[in-house]
Amino acid sequence: MTTTTAAAPATTVGAPLLDVRGVTMRFGGLTAVNDVSLTVNQGEIVGLIGPNGAGKTTFFNCLTGLYVPTEGTVSYQGKVLPPKPHLVTQAGVARTFQNIRLFGNMTVLENVLVGRHTRTKEGLFSAILRGPGFHRAEAASRQRALELLEFTGLAAKAEHLARNLPYGEQRKLEIARALASDPGLLLLDEPTAGMNPQETNAAEQLVFAIRDLGIAILVIEHDMKFIFNLCDRTAVLVQGQKIVEGDKETVQNDERVITAYLGAPLETATSTDEQAEDAT
Amino acid sequence: MHELPQQLANGLILGALYGLVAIGYTMVYGIVQLINFAHGEIFMVGGFGALTAFLALPGGTSLWIAIPLMLLAGILVSTLVAVGAERFAYRPLRGAPRLAPLITAIGLSIVLQQLVFSFYPDAKKARVFPKIPGDPFELAGITIQRSDIFLIIAAPLCMMILGWFVAKTRSGRAMQATSQDPDTAKLMGIDTDRIIVMAFAIGAAFAAVAAVAYGLRTGQVDSRMGILLGLKAFTAAVLGGIGNIYGAMLGGLALGLTEGLATGYIQHVPGMDLFGGAAWKDVWAFVLLIVVLLVRPQGLLGERVADRA
Numbered sequence: 001m002t003t004t005t006a007a008a009p010a011t012t013v014g015a016p017l018l019d020v021r022g023v024t025m026r027f028g029g030l031t032a033v034n035d036v037s038l039t040v041n042q043g044e045i046v047g048l049i050g051p052n053g054a055g056k057t058t059f060f061n062c063l064t065g066l067y068v069p070t071e072g073t074v075s076y077q078g079k080v081l082p083p084k085p086h087l088v089t090q091a092g093v094a095r096t097f098q099n100i101r102l103f104g105n106m107t108v109l110e111n112v113l114v115g116r117h118t119r120t121k122e123g124l125f126s127a128i129l130r131g132p133g134f135h136r137a138e139a140a141s142r143q144r145a146l147e148l149l150e151f152t153g154l155a156a157k158a159e160h161l162a163r164n165l166p167y168g169e170q171r172k173l174e175i176a177r178a179l180a181s182d183p184g185l186l187l188l189d190e191p192t193a194g195m196n197p198q199e200t201n202a203a204e205q206l207v208f209a210i211r212d213l214g215i216a217i218l219v220i221e222h223d224m225k226f227i228f229n230l231c232d233r234t235a236v237l238v239q240g241q242k243i244v245e246g247d248k249e250t251v252q253n254d255e256r257v258i259t260a261y262l263g264a265p266l267e268t269a270t271s272t273d274e275q276a277e278d279a280t
Numbered sequence: 281m282h283e284l285p286q287q288l289a290n291g292l293i294l295g296a297l298y299g300l301v302a303i304g305y306t307m308v309y310g311i312v313q314l315i316n317f318a319h320g321e322i323f324m325v326g327g328f329g330a331l332t333a334f335l336a337l338p339g340g341t342s343l344w345i346a347i348p349l350m351l352l353a354g355i356l357v358s359t360l361v362a363v364g365a366e367r368f369a370y371r372p373l374r375g376a377p378r379l380a381p382l383i384t385a386i387g388l389s390i391v392l393q394q395l396v397f398s399f400y401p402d403a404k405k406a407r408v409f410p411k412i413p414g415d416p417f418e419l420a421g422i423t424i425q426r427s428d429i430f431l432i433i434a435a436p437l438c439m440m441i442l443g444w445f446v447a448k449t450r451s452g453r454a455m456q457a458t459s460q461d462p463d464t465a466k467l468m469g470i471d472t473d474r475i476i477v478m479a480f481a482i483g484a485a486f487a488a489v490a491a492v493a494y495g496l497r498t499g500q501v502d503s504r505m506g507i508l509l510g511l512k513a514f515t516a517a518v519l520g521g522i523g524n525i526y527g528a529m530l531g532g533l534a535l536g537l538t539e540g541l542a543t544g545y546i547q548h549v550p551g552m553d554l555f556g557g558a559a560w561k562d563v564w565a566f567v568l569l570i571v572v573l574l575v576r577p578q579g580l581l582g583e584r585v586a587d588r589a
Contacts (some may be wrong), residue, residue: 023295064467066463066466066467066468084466084469085463085466085467086466086467086469086470086472088467089466089469090469091470094466094467097464101461101463101464103456103457103460103461103465104460105456105460106453106457106460110453110456111463113450113453114453114454114456114457114465114468114470115468115469117286117450117453117454117468117469117470118468118469120450134449137450138448138449138450140448149379151517177468181468181469
């Protein structure tokens with residue numbers, strides 16, 4: 001498991017990859033996520049939408065071990081995920097953040113190398129003694145990181161400090177860094193927040209390209225057009241509860257969704273930034 | 281003024297000692313924002329670890345063999361104590377208000393000072409530590425004690441290894457990532473608990489190297505040697521910008537130079553003759569700290585806190 005990416009046949013929907021059962025998250029008296037179940041199958045792009053404060057990011061935090069759900073289980077490839085973020089990553093679930101969280105004082109390449117942490121082995125002693133294994137592992141990591149920068153179109157900026165990148169490229173770098181852990185499932189938390197239409201378009205292409213690598217995707221988004229273009233299935237979260245799940249038509253025509261979330265015809269209800277739900 | 285190079289050399293040697301100990305404060309602070317006030321005692325137990333190895337060796341063992349063994353023993357004892365302290369004293373308090381680990385640290389330093397007595401009942405008095413025999417030698421008009429050769433070699437070597445480790449290895453990068461954003465680092469698959477242990481261990485190993493250097497330099501160790509030196513090293517870490525490893529060494533050197541120069545020259549300044557000499561050197565060290573913190577609150581190489589958020 002050093003430099004390979006599973007090259008599964010593109011766009012075929014396979015066995016369940018992520019299986020979330022009855023996840024509930026309470027903070028004191030507040031139930032942020034209430035009995036939500038969701039599956040993501042191999043090769044699928046699943047969307048998660050909902051108004052501000054619906055509990056979407058909290059739900060993500062439950063999946064990635066940042067929060068320990070009050071009730072319910074999260075399994076990945078049939079195994080229950082331990083509520084420890086680093087073990088979740090090791091199992092093959094990677095994520096990006098709604099508010100960008102890069103390591104600003106490290107270079108673009110170093111950020112991706114940090115992302116490869118779980119897929120490389122190196123003890124303190126082998127590093128100090130600098131054996132041949134150390135150099136080989138380091139070179140392989142570097143190679144893979146550069147490939148990912150190529151893939152996301154950041155190769156020319158490998159040596160720049162992450163905090164100096166323009167906004168859109170910081171988002172791309174977050175994706176490259178998440179991909180560096182060779183995930184089977186990628187969780188994207190509002191990948192197009194604050195992007196202009198061109199950038200959104202490019203992000204869409206990137207998400208499809210990632211799916212074609214055989215990586216399933218669960219994406220939180222506010223941009224309706226983006227999510228309905230992209231997703232095979234979409235779930236709607238309102239006040240912590242999943243009220244409906246299905247394809248574009250099912251969701252768009254659901255009475256409860258229209259009243260609870262859209263409130264107005266689709267064309268006018270486009271992205272509003274979700275700052276209030278900045279939970280982590 | 282012919283003694284200036286000598287004062288500078290003395291200051292730099294003393295400063296390198298402060299710098300080595302300061303690394304421990306700065307690394308732990310950089311990763312967990314905890315000021316490990318027991319670090320001075322970790323330095324001290326390193327000295328006693330080395331002393332134990334020396335006493336266990338048959339008399340007349342060549343120092344070429346003895347010093348590496350003493351160093352190894354010192355590093356072993358310091359590291360074990362620091363890692364144990366992290367595991368049993370600090371880790372249960374992670375997430376507690378900051379005052380709790382701080383008070384724990386103070387308690388821990390008292391425990392460690394007392395613990396030394398159970399092995400060395402007369403630890404309060406100076407225990408004789410070996411010195412590198414031979415007369416001081418002269419280099420370009422500067423007199424250098426033979427025992428200081430150890431520090432002159434060890435300090436830059438340690439800094440080079442640490443600099444390389446942090447910048448170029450997987451664990452080092454994980455360490456940088458953890459210090460910038462621990463939650464994100466966890467999501468990158470980094471076991472931050474391990475990184476924290478590593479920071480404590482590296483800081484302790486550096487403190488042990490400093491303790492051996494201190495012992496060789498002064499020819500003695502005692503159970504209280506960590507108090508003032510720990511305070512000075514902490515000052516050095518703050519001076520250089522806490523959280524920055526190069527800042528720690530730079531702060532140490534600046535502090536050492538200030539003490540050296542203050543000892544040598546302040547009494548020659550007109551009107552200042554009362555405030556010169558060795559008795560006032562600690563005062564000038566803290567005057568330097570206050571001045572730097574007034575002008576650059578983040579320390580010499582520190583970043584503005586807003587950037588680190």
